[in-house]
Amino acid sequence: MKRWAGLEVWLGMGCVAAVFLVGLVGFAPPSAAAVLPPAAKTEKRIFGAPQTRAAEASPIPVEGKDVLRVVVDGAVTEMPLEDYIYGVVAAEMPAAFPDAALEAQAVAARTYALYQSAAGKHADVGGDVCGESTCCQAFITQDELDARWGGDAAFYTQKLRAAVAATRGEVLTYDGELAAAVYHASSDGSTRSAAEVWGGSQPYLTAVDTPEETGQKGHGVGMSQRGAQALAQQGADYREILAHYYSGVELTTLP
Numbered sequence: 001m002k003r004w005a006g007l008e009v010w011l012g013m014g015c016v017a018a019v020f021l022v023g024l025v026g027f028a029p030p031s032a033a034a035v036l037p038p039a040a041k042t043e044k045r046i047f048g049a050p051q052t053r054a055a056e057a058s059p060i061p062v063e064g065k066d067v068l069r070v071v072v073d074g075a076v077t078e079m080p081l082e083d084y085i086y087g088v089v090a091a092e093m094p095a096a097f098p099d100a101a102l103e104a105q106a107v108a109a110r111t112y113a114l115y116q117s118a119a120g121k122h123a124d125v126g127g128d129v130c131g132e133s134t135c136c137q138a139f140i141t142q143d144e145l146d147a148r149w150g151g152d153a154a155f156y157t158q159k160l161r162a163a164v165a166a167t168r169g170e171v172l173t174y175d176g177e178l179a180a181a182v183y184h185a186s187s188d189g190s191t192r193s194a195a196e197v198w199g200g201s202q203p204y205l206t207a208v209d210t211p212e213e214t215g216q217k218g219h220g221v222g223m224s225q226r227g228a229q230a231l232a233q234q235g236a237d238y239r240e241i242l243a244h245y246y247s248g249v250e251l252t253t254l255p
């Protein structure tokens, strides 16, 4: 497990449990609202908040998958995890963005895909994730990309493949669990906390300054893609971008 110097020890061990007890209560990002494993739904609710995930609920394991089952247009397509991540990065972020921003996007996409998969959101149809941005994450095929990119297809394909490969197998974790690495298009100088937008709280989804004034597009929680672009243009690498938007997380390579 690779740790980020200076980021992992902001919590003393003594208060980790307390923070998690509070932090997980009521936290329900839109895509995770219906994905709690059945066992968790019967756990006792703390503080009466809806969609609680009790402290003793099964943790989201930090496990990779070689193949992901992706539900697209009602059909399940199996594909290598890293190919799926490429299709998500291409669908979710402009290919012209700096490499570091695309690399940060790849880590966030990989983390959130495995988080959603572990939660069993599409298990009823034999899938792990779907290709809808309103549910899981947007996904686009290479054929669609070739049509979109035209004469630039070879260049952008290589560029995005390289961004995914540079972060191969890397995910964000918090206290040994996969993080809910949500992201959004842009913010207005500050991101939003999960507590403000969805209620409850999550220690790594707090409001942070972001170097953009483009106006908020999306829920405003987690990484701002425009902010990631700006930070990259200022010289930040993808690790620094992720550490900026996801407070206190660790960058972990899947076993």
Ligand SMILES: [Zn+2]
Pocket: 121, 122, 129, 130, 131, 132, 135, 136, 137
């Ligand atoms: Zn979905």
